[in-house]
Amino acid sequence: MNTVLGPVPAEELGVVSVHEALLSVVPGAEHAYDVTIDRAEIFETLAAKLKDFRAHGGGTIVDSTGMFHGRDVRLYETLSRTTGVHIVASTGQGPEEKLGGYFLTPQTNPPTPWPTEKFADLFTREVTEGMVVPRVERRGAAGLVATTATAEGMTATDESLFRGAARAALNTGVAVSIRYGADAVHDLDVVLDEKLPADRVAVGGLDREDAVAAGAPLEVARRGAYAVLDHVGTEDGDHLTDAERAALVADLVQGGFGHRILLSSNATGVAKGHPGNDLPYSHVLTAFVPLLKERGLGDEDVRRILVDNPRDLLSVR
Structure with missing residues (x-):
């Protein structure tokens, strides 16, 4: 398992x-x-949030923002x-x-996307040679390949990104985390088309109202990928409420898919240039697990979702 401080x-x-x-x-x-950008202030803010997470039983945070969005490996090592x-x-x-325009090869007219193989090589090297x-x-090996599709639907460039992510995962043994655009199952199928085993893929955003209406959480789990309800604590009209999320988790567990559920809050520790999602990293543990218990989930179910499932996903193999 690749962490910023090395294999664990x-x-x-x-x-997790x-x-x-x-x-x-x-x-x-x-x-x-x-x-x-005051690094000392950022450090203090993030350290306090991580200590709170640990105090409530948390062990591991996955920063799933990928490249070029503030990722600071040296800061994360110290934290x-x-x-x-x-x-x-x-x-x-x-x-x-x-x-950036660099990745759209603007010297062609019209601009054409980077080929899949170039994205695959870029991501692979961040795992094998360091970020x-x-x-x-x-320095430091990436432990996950995370990519996102355009909200209105996957573009040709997005498809290159997704296929490149899948090939990087095949090259390195790390898993892929995708956030779908308009159709979760379609976007998952693009990654599976590269012959990546479904249990190496996490599909985020499945607590969005449109995903639930389309039956995507169950279909993703049926295909063997991880269904990620990653906006726990967000109740904004576009997502389920936490009560509805808890009911969805209970339904998936009762349907035999407890081993295919992952939870997260999509919380932002420090945001610059955009409004972050200022939830504590501990929200799933403090506010959501009690809702799961009310729905009849036992300690073993909760452990599977919060400990065993992410461990299996993040293991390098």
């Missing part, structure tokens, strides 16, 4: 939050006149040493609108 036995991860953000910076925001929380950083990119750190070259 998977059984030591403990309770699989879709969170530590430092999230909109590309270019650091140059805005009204944005300050992990200071707080005792394992941190898994990710490679990957997306959606298309968040890519790129400006002016330092590389």
Whole structure:
């Protein structure tokens, strides 16, 4: 299992939050006149949130933001040493609108997407050689390939990204985390088309109202991938309420898919250039697990979802 401090036995991860953000910076925001990047202040804020997570039984945070959105490997190393929380950083990119022009090969007319193989090589090297750190070259292996599709539906560039992510996973043994665009099952099938085993894929955003209406959580689990309800604590009209999420988890467990559920809050530790989701990383443990218990889930069910499932996903194999 790749953490920012090096390989860790998977059984030591403990309770894992699989879709969170530590430092999230909109590309270019650091140059805005009204944005300050005070590393000492950022460190103190994140350390307090990670210590709170650990105090409530948390063991591992996965920063699933990928490349170019504020990922700071040296900061994460220090935070992990200071707080005792394992941190898994990710490679990957997306959606298309968040890519720099460099990745759209603008020398062609019209611009054409980077080929799948180039994305695969980029992501593979971040796992095998270490994540790129400006002016330092590389350090720390990525533990996950995370990519996102365009909300209105997967574009040609998004498809390149997804296929590249799948090939990087096949090359390295790490898993893929996808956030779908308009159709979760379609986007999962693109990754599976690369012959990546379904149990190496986590599909995020499945607590969105549109995903639930389309039956996507059950269909994703049926295909053998992990159904990720990753906005626990967000009740904004586009997502289920926590009570509805708990009912969905209970239905999946009763249907025999308890081994295919993952939970997270999509919380943002520190956001720059955009409004973050200012939930504590401990929200799943403090507020959501009691709802699951009310729905009849036992300690073994909860442990499977919070400890065993993410351990199996994040194991390098």
